[in-house]
Amino acid sequence: MTAPREAKPAGASERADRVRTLFSEIAPRYDLLNHLLSLNIDRRWRRRAIRELGWEAAPEDTYLDLCTGTFDLAAELATRRGFAGTVLAADFAFPMLARGLGKIRSRSVAPVCGDTQLLPFADRTFAGITVGFGVRNLSEPEAGFREAWRVLKPGGRFVVLEFTVPPGRLMRAAYLLYFNHILPRAGRLISGHPWAYSYLPESVKDFPGPGELAGLLRGAGFTKVDWFLLTGGIAAVHVAVKQAVRRPAP
Numbered sequence: 001m002t003a004p005r006e007a008k009p010a011g012a013s014e015r016a017d018r019v020r021t022l023f024s025e026i027a028p029r030y031d032l033l034n035h036l037l038s039l040n041i042d043r044r045w046r047r048r049a050i051r052e053l054g055w056e057a058a059p060e061d062t063y064l065d066l067c068t069g070t071f072d073l074a075a076e077l078a079t080r081r082g083f084a085g086t087v088l089a090a091d092f093a094f095p096m097l098a099r100g101l102g103k104i105r106s107r108s109v110a111p112v113c114g115d116t117q118l119l120p121f122a123d124r125t126f127a128g129i130t131v132g133f134g135v136r137n138l139s140e141p142e143a144g145f146r147e148a149w150r151v152l153k154p155g156g157r158f159v160v161l162e163f164t165v166p167p168g169r170l171m172r173a174a175y176l177l178y179f180n181h182i183l184p185r186a187g188r189l190i191s192g193h194p195w196a197y198s199y200l201p202e203s204v205k206d207f208p209g210p211g212e213l214a215g216l217l218r219g220a221g222f223t224k225v226d227w228f229l230l231t232g233g234i235a236a237v238h239v240a241v242k243q244a245v246r247r248p249a250p
């Protein structure tokens with residue numbers, strides 16, 4: 001039985017609308033800019049995130065990729081050698097899904113247009129869940145984490161790949177220079193969108209650091225939460241486990 005969902009606080013739905021509009025508008029240029037502006041490092045990060053999912057324990061099961069965008073993370077899982085399951089890939093910006101369809105042709109990835117904060121799936125459906133660069137965009141990350149916990153099978157992992165601000169002084173200075181000055185200009189020039197690529201650095205700066213994020217995941221019900229940094233702390237991977245149900249001794 002699922003607990004009744006709470007109403008969104010005022011302002012949350014406006015933020016969600018703004019985010020959906022933004023990604024719908026930049027969808028045609030999203031992939032190009034993503035790989036260009038991250039100097040292609042994002043591909044390595046995605047492979048690293050999938051390694052943490054532990055899908056090898058249940059290669060024929062069903063997995064979920066949240067805020068899937070143009071399916072990069074979902075396709076990364078579906079093309080792993082030995083993977084024989086299905087990936088459901090959900091996003092609320094339809095143009096992002098439409099743009100990425102070519103990547104999942106003849107792959108066992110099923111697109112779903114849906115909101116991460118109100119997932120259209122039954123409790124305990126998925127053996128594992130991933131989300132790449134998505135939770136920072138949620139109007140209420142805690143609501144998304146509670147939904148991930150609800151639809152995850154006991155013993156399953158929720159892997160969160162997200163940008164973060166590097167802890168080291170030099171790396172942070174270089175990163176902020178790039179993020180605050182170079183990326184918004186290059187993004188505006190290539191995408192033609194007036195503010196999408198200023199939103200990116202703002203959303204990263206406003207987002208909780210890795211320790212705080214781990215706390216939010218615990219608050220949503222995950223019992224074991226570990227995290228590590230990638231590329232000097234530009235990105236972080238959190239691995240949150242939903243406790244397996246203990247059966248009483250016979």
Ligand SMILES: C[S@@+](CC[C@H](N)C(=O)[O-])C[C@H]1O[C@@H](n2cnc3c(N)ncnc32)[C@H](O)[C@@H]1O
Nearest residue numbers: 023067068069091092093096115116132133137
């Ligand atoms: C930065 S993109 C990441 C896409 C993809 N995961 C990747 O790694 O490239 C963020 C995606 O999250 C989606 N998103 C943001 N909030 C969402 C929500 N509440 N429900 C579903 N999708 C959401 C956006 O539409 C967008 O496609």
